[in-house]
Amino acid sequence: MAFFTHHIKRSFSSSAVRNVVIKNVTIIGGGQMGAGIAQVAASTGHSVTLVDMTDDILKKAMKGIQSSLRRVVKKTFSGDPESGDDFIQKVMQNVSTSTEPSAAIATSDLILEAIVENMKIKQDLFGFLDKMAPEHTIFASNTSSLPISDIASATSRPDRCAGLHFFNPVPLMKLVEVIATTSTSPETSESLLNFTKALGKTPVCCKFLNPCLFLSAGHASKEDIDTGMKLGAGYPMGPFELSDYVGLDTIKFIMDGGKKEPDNPIFAPSELLNKLVAEGKLGKKTLEGFYKYNK
Numbered sequence: 001m002a003f004f005t006h007h008i009k010r011s012f013s014s015s016a017v018r019n020v021v022i023k024n025v026t027i028i029g030g031g032q033m034g035a036g037i038a039q040v041a042a043s044t045g046h047s048v049t050l051v052d053m054t055d056d057i058l059k060k061a062m063k064g065i066q067s068s069l070r071r072v073v074k075k076t077f078s079g080d081p082e083s084g085d086d087f088i089q090k091v092m093q094n095v096s097t098s099t100e101p102s103a104a105i106a107t108s109d110l111i112l113e114a115i116v117e118n119m120k121i122k123q124d125l126f127g128f129l130d131k132m133a134p135e136h137t138i139f140a141s142n143t144s145s146l147p148i149s150d151i152a153s154a155t156s157r158p159d160r161c162a163g164l165h166f167f168n169p170v171p172l173m174k175l176v177e178v179i180a181t182t183s184t185s186p187e188t189s190e191s192l193l194n195f196t197k198a199l200g201k202t203p204v205c206c207k208f209l210n211p212c213l214f215l216s217a218g219h220a221s222k223e224d225i226d227t228g229m230k231l232g233a234g235y236p237m238g239p240f241e242l243s244d245y246v247g248l249d250t251i252k253f254i255m256d257g258g259k260k261e262p263d264n265p266i267f268a269p270s271e272l273l274n275k276l277v278a279e280g281k282l283g284k285k286t287l288e289g290f291y292k293y294n295k
């Protein structure tokens, strides 16, 4: 089990002299995390633009948001389905989508990146956004494992860059890490902290499992490990189920990122994980990973 040590957690002063009140949010990357964050931000009255590479991806993201909202509304508006439908409609009106983000960026208070877990691609994106965004705009990354300071180094505004690390599934998980680098200004941290609270979330720390370590060491089958962690440790999912849920490509990016710590067994390469990713078996999203899933 490894903690995300790249992420420097801090306590933030509540006496910031001035900060940006985040109202307009552009989210780059409409995959499972970006769509979930868009849903929560829109549900709490923020104006959201969700950006991805194709209209098809964005259509799928909007469909996902709508069906997740239906699940939420079933509980929060039980007994009053009409109000539930109204709520969904209002939330959906708060989200627009685009493959060409320049107009949204020009009015954004926050640009939150939730694209593929790759440093070069994230740096390229941040460098590009830096040229287009207004001066006050804060940049945040949802990265699982990459150092925020390296991503921020692609911009001319490291004081307005930070990590904002949500957990999957975003609509249900209360945790968010607000990650300040040594360059992040207190005002930026304060703004993000206030934004996080406005979303109804709480900043706490997170932990992560490398299940392949246990499997390759021959300790047990994946089924037994998952059962043990659920029944014995009280986890809602075992590590293999959770890895499939997160996405094995994302898990591999995280593990590969650990190469900087070659002596740390947590990041030991896993032949099984590499094989599954090479075969396109990325977990739940491709209907096969460690386990097989029905549509």
Ligand SMILES: CC(=O)CC(=O)SCCNC(=O)CCNC(=O)[C@H](O)C(C)(C)COP(=O)(O)OP(=O)(O)OC[C@H]1O[C@@H](n2cnc3c(N)ncnc32)[C@H](O)[C@@H]1OP(=O)(O)O
Pocket: 068, 069, 071, 072, 075, 143, 144, 145, 166, 167, 168, 169, 170, 171, 172, 173, 206, 236, 237, 242, 246
């Ligand atoms: C990689 C990183 O950088 C960091 C990370 O995110 S690590 C991942 C962190 N996430 C976790 O640890 C998740 C662990 N898993 C869980 O908490 C649960 O298994 C789970 C909430 C995902 C699913 O719960 P479950 O009981 O197995 O399944 P299910 O019955 O489908 O869902 C439970 C409830 O949640 C709701 N739900 C599940 N997913 C939802 C979603 N995306 N949106 C809205 N509601 C959802 C369901 O509607 C259901 O509601 P009811 O109780 O009213 O029926």
Ligand SMILES: NC(=O)C1=CN([C@@H]2O[C@H](COP(=O)(O)OP(=O)(O)OC[C@H]3O[C@@H](n4cnc5c(N)ncnc54)[C@H](O)[C@@H]3O)[C@@H](O)[C@H]2O)C=CC1
Pocket: 028, 029, 030, 031, 032, 033, 034, 051, 052, 053, 057, 113, 114, 115, 116, 117, 118, 121, 125, 142, 143, 144, 145, 165, 166, 167, 168, 245, 246, 247, 250
């Ligand atoms: N999956 C998880 O459980 C968690 C993931 N994260 C992090 O969130 C980020 C996104 O992860 P997921 O949503 O799971 O990935 P995903 O694969 O579901 O979605 C990524 C999306 O980004 C899009 N994209 C890639 N490059 C782009 C670009 N240059 N411009 C616009 N869109 C682009 C892709 O088309 C895709 O739709 C990663 O950094 C990941 O490490 C953080 C917490 C949990």
